[in-house]
Amino acid sequence: MDAEEWLRAIEREPDVAQCTDQEKRDSERTTFQLGVMSLKKEEFLALTQGAMSVSEYRDKFLQLSRYCAEEVNTDPKKQYHFLKGLVDPLRYQLMNHTFSNCQHLIDHAIVTENTRRVMEEKKRKKQTQQSSSNTRPKYSGSTYY
Numbered sequence: 001m002d003a004e005e006w007l008r009a010i011e012r013e014p015d016v017a018q019c020t021d022q023e024k025r026d027s028e029r030t031t032f033q034l035g036v037m038s039l040k041k042e043e044f045l046a047l048t049q050g051a052m053s054v055s056e057y058r059d060k061f062l063q064l065s066r067y068c069a070e071e072v073n074t075d076p077k078k079q080y081h082f083l084k085g086l087v088d089p090l091r092y093q094l095m096n097h098t099f100s101n102c103q104h105l106i107d108h109a110i111v112t113e114n115t116r117r118v119m120e121e122k123k124r125k126k127q128t129q130q131s132s133s134n135t136r137p138k139y140s141g142s143t144y145y
Contacts, residue, residue: 040067048085054113057085058106078102082109089116 044064049057061082065072072078079102083091086109093112099105 037067040064041071044068044071044081049087049090054086054090054106054109058082058110061085075101079105082106 044061044067047057047061047064052060065078065081072081079099082102082105083094086094090109090113094105094109097108099108
């Protein structure tokens, strides 16, 4: 049975036939919205920081969390899901701490990320300086002709 046949069969039903066109459109919209919400919930549950900064990850997390309120209806649940999606090094640094609320977790994650970035830049500069000071021009003999 294709969609048109199904629709004709449904329209013949006395209960459904009494629906107005507006009610049918509302029903279709609701069905569509439930589908979108289901997809957004799956996207939220699979969300990870990846290459995003913590601030970008936070924005995406908050945007998608609206589609699955039951997953973040308490602060501990919200903290769990946020922490779960962070990159491993950052998550390992934060997981042994207790935060009074999710905003404190997010703030600490941003500060920790910035501190790690500054430390990595210093380390890179130091390595670059050491490698350039270790390279001396080699004497290849006289080049006079």
